[in-house]
Amino acid sequence: MRLISFRAKGDDRFGCQRDDGIVDLTGRMGGARTLRELLAADGVAEARAFAAGAAADFAIGDCELLPVIPDPAKIICLGLNYRGHAEEVGKPLPAKPVVFHRHAQTLVAHGAPILKPIVSDKFDYEGELAVVLGKRGGHIPAERALEHVAGYCCFNEASVRDWQKHSHLYGMGKNFRATGAIGPWLVTADEIPDPQALELTTRLNGEEVQRVGISDLIFSIPELIAYVSQAIDWLPGDILVTGTPSGVGLFRDPPVFLKQGDRVDVEISQIGVLSNPVVNEAA
Structure with missing residues (x-):
């Protein structure tokens, strides 16, 4: 699975990038608002299952990529x-x-x-x-x-x-x-x-x-x-x-x-x- 952080519609988000677009995971995995929060909640398996059955929320061209982890502690x-x-x-x-x-x-x-x-x-x-x-x-x-x-x-x-x-x-x-x-x-x-x-x-x-x-x-x-x-x-x-x-x-x-x-x-x-x-x- 390919995970990204991105900006869309003025908001910073994270999601799963697929060939057909981006599945927005923001707030959907135990309330995680960032990819770092998803990792802290051990939510990767849940995110994988959700993304496998979800339609893409955004076209890749409509989003601005952010650093994969924008806010690492170190x-x-x-x-x-x-x-x-x-x-x-x-x-x-x-x-x-x-x-x-x-x-x-x-x-x-x-x-x-x-x-x-x-x-x-x-x-x-x-x-x-x-x-x-x-x-x-x-x-x-x-x-x-x-x-x-x-x-x-x-x-x-x-x-x-x-x-x-x-x-x-x-x-x-x-x-x-x-x-x-x-x-x-x-x-x-x-x-x-x-x-x-x-x-x-x-x-x-x-x-x-x-x-x-x-x-x-x-x-x-x-x-x-x-x-x-x-x-x-x-x-x-x-x-x-x-x-x-x-x-x-x-x-x-x-x-x-x-x-x-x-x-x-x-x-x-x-x-x-x-x-x-x-x-x-x-x-």
């Missing part, structure tokens, strides 16, 4: 979590996950522009797999970690490389306005029993720049969920962004950075394609 991101990327950076494989945080207000939806900052010309793409948590939990054993996953999305962790290097804590370069694209929807976990079998491809203006099997992750999704849960509880709707593979613009020869008019597509097998144009912030 977004946990990983650096240097692909073997190929660690090699291109020239660093040894990390002994522990390299964790940083992104703010929810930086997120944009599928189709929305990502903003090249006024203050930098070193704006880079990073195709990634995002994991949306569906169940609260702390001290989660790795062998049970996937039980806490609601589903999966594509993510573009567009990074401002010079600001990223202002200090050894590079979170500032990962938190510019409108630089974290997520979508196009959440594919529920029952449709993806083995996320390690997925393949990620990033294209810049139609040209392939990244391709990797998720199996190249240094720290697997269960390991990451378990690791973070030792310090802080995962909450329904939290987002885990698992890292980018080799092929980023910074390490190309010559480097390739995003500019006005570019388009970045992040495709993940069994999920879909997240597509976003690049627009100058000044514009």
